[in-house]
Amino acid sequence: xxxxxxxxxxxxxKYHVQGSLIKSRILYIHVNQGFSALKKILATLPDxxxxxxxxxxxxxxxxxxxxxxxxxxxxxxxxxxxxxxVFEELxxxxxxxxxxxxxxxxxxxxxxxxxxxxxxxxxxxxxxGEAQYLRLNDNGALLQFRYPQSPPASYxxxxxxYLRRAVELCSGRQVTVRMTGCLxxxxxxxxYRVEWH
Ligand SMILES: [Zn+2]
Numbered sequence: 001x002x003x004x005x006x007x008x009x010x011x012x013x014k015y016h017v018q019g020s021l022i023k024s025r026i027l028y029i030h031v032n033q034g035f036s037a038l039k040k041i042l043a044t045l046p047d048x049x050x051x052x053x054x055x056x057x058x059x060x061x062x063x064x065x066x067x068x069x070x071x072x073x074x075x076x077x078x079x080x081x082x083x084x085x086v087f088e089e090l091x092x093x094x095x096x097x098x099x100x101x102x103x104x105x106x107x108x109x110x111x112x113x114x115x116x117x118x119x120x121x122x123x124x125x126x127x128x129g130e131a132q133y134l135r136l137n138d139n140g141a142l143l144q145f146r147y148p149q150s151p152p153a154s155y156x157x158x159x160x161x162y163l164r165r166a167v168e169l170c171s172g173r174q175v176t177v178r179m180t181g182c183l184x185x186x187x188x189x190x191x192y193r194v195e196w197h
Pocket of ligand 1: 151156181182184189190191
C-alpha cells in the first residue's frame, strides 16, 4: 500500500533540536523494524528532509524541530497505523539511548537531582521553551515546560515515556508519569507529575 506523504510542519521550522533526538528516532526504527522500514518511512517525507536524514545525523548539531516532527509523524503512520501511542515508546527508547554512554553519569544521582538537572539542561537539547522542576515530596515532583507556541503532539507524548524510563534508570520503582497540563489542550503550560518509590 502506498503511504501518504507527510506535510511540511512549517510552523515548527524556526525552532531547533539537538541531533541526538533525531538520531534516537533513526536508531529506534533500525533496531525495532530494520532497514526496510526506515526506507519506507523516509519515502513518505519531503525530498529535502529525506536527503538530510539519509546522511549522517550529528549529535551536537542543531536541526529544525520541523524535521523531528515530520519524522515522528512518519513513524506513527508507517509503524503504528497513525496511532499516537508510539510517541510514548519513542520517549522510552530515547531515554535508553541518550542516558547511556556520555550521559550515563546523570542517572547515578537520586531522582530529584536528576529531574532538577533535566530542567537545567533543557536548553542544551532545544532552543525554545523553558523548563522548571518543582519538588512535591520525597517521592514526587513536577516538571513544567513553557513553550512559545503549542508543541507538537509527539513532543508532549514522548516526554511521558522519556521521564518514566529515565526515573527507572535512576533506580526509581513503580514510576508513574501523568500529564497534568498541556498547552495543546489550552493549559498555560505543559506539566508532568512524576511519582516513584
Ligand atoms: Zn503538552
